[in-house]
Amino acid sequence: MSKDKAGRREFIQNATLGAAAIVGGTQVSNEETLHAHPHEHQVVPDDIALRVRALESVLVDKQMIVPADLDEVVDAYENRIGPRNGAQVVARAWTDPEYKTRLLEDGAAAIAELGFAGAQGEHMVVIENTPDVHNFVVCTLCSCYPWPTLGLPPVWYKSSAYRSRAVIEPRAVLSEFGTELNDEVEVRVWDSTAETRYLILPERPAGTENMTEEELAAIVTRDSMIGVTKISAP
Structure with missing residues (x-):
């Protein structure tokens, strides 16, 4: 997997995890989402990884995101803005x-x-x-x-x-x-x-x-x- 695609999927993955918390009935902050149980998020379950790939495919197919544009956002925050x-x-x-x-x-x-x-x-x-x-x-x-x-x-x-x-x-x-x-x-x-x-x-x-x-x-x-x-x- 290329670095760009990995970065893009992680970007979507974080959004997916946040959305899952809201859909589940509990809206939490970024800090709580990532660290409610310290470091348990270090290994992403296979089903989440598959959902991220599926979500990416659906968003691309529906032309809701352009992979190159999302790669640019990830690159900007990773290497320039941040x-x-x-x-x-x-x-x-x-x-x-x-x-x-x-x-x-x-x-x-x-x-x-x-x-x-x-x-x-x-x-x-x-x-x-x-x-x-x-x-x-x-x-x-x-x-x-x-x-x-x-x-x-x-x-x-x-x-x-x-x-x-x-x-x-x-x-x-x-x-x-x-x-x-x-x-x-x-x-x-x-x-x-x-x-x-x-x-x-x-x-x-x-x-x-x-x-x-x-x-x-x-x-x-x-x-x-x-x-x-x-x-x-x-």
Whole structure:
């Protein structure tokens, strides 16, 4: 299955699960739908997967959705709109020491100052990468992810391989993303849960001292805010 089709089906799947909750007589919030029983949604039952495929086929046949358009929406939230929010948070922290202090003390409140809040982002903890300590994020039991700041989680973040290996062999995982660390650098892995989601504040690259906040935001990547990569000066 292609990445685009997988993303599209997950997008429809989430809508299906939400609709099922309403039809069943109980209307719940996104947070409750996803985490009423922490992490039980990590394995999608076969019947739900089949329903998602059937729903997609029906919607396409009735010309209610265009697959390419839905793929564009998924791609936008996964790679452009969502991560750009987080990039603005990082750039502000790099250029405003007082904001950075607030961000590290109360991530959710500081992020909300920039207008980024909502389901999957109520309880945010921001962890700073430094020359001595490199942090990155995983959700070992599921795929908990800060949607308001990073958009939709990438496919690899939800994979069982990443979720298990990030804890067992973190340096090897980082190396596969092109992040090579000296032996003296400590590596810390943060496990997201239904209650708490993490955002990594990457190291500001050397040579960016004269860049504006907007220019800095443009070089911040989604993967650097998960912590699996570093940022290089343009």
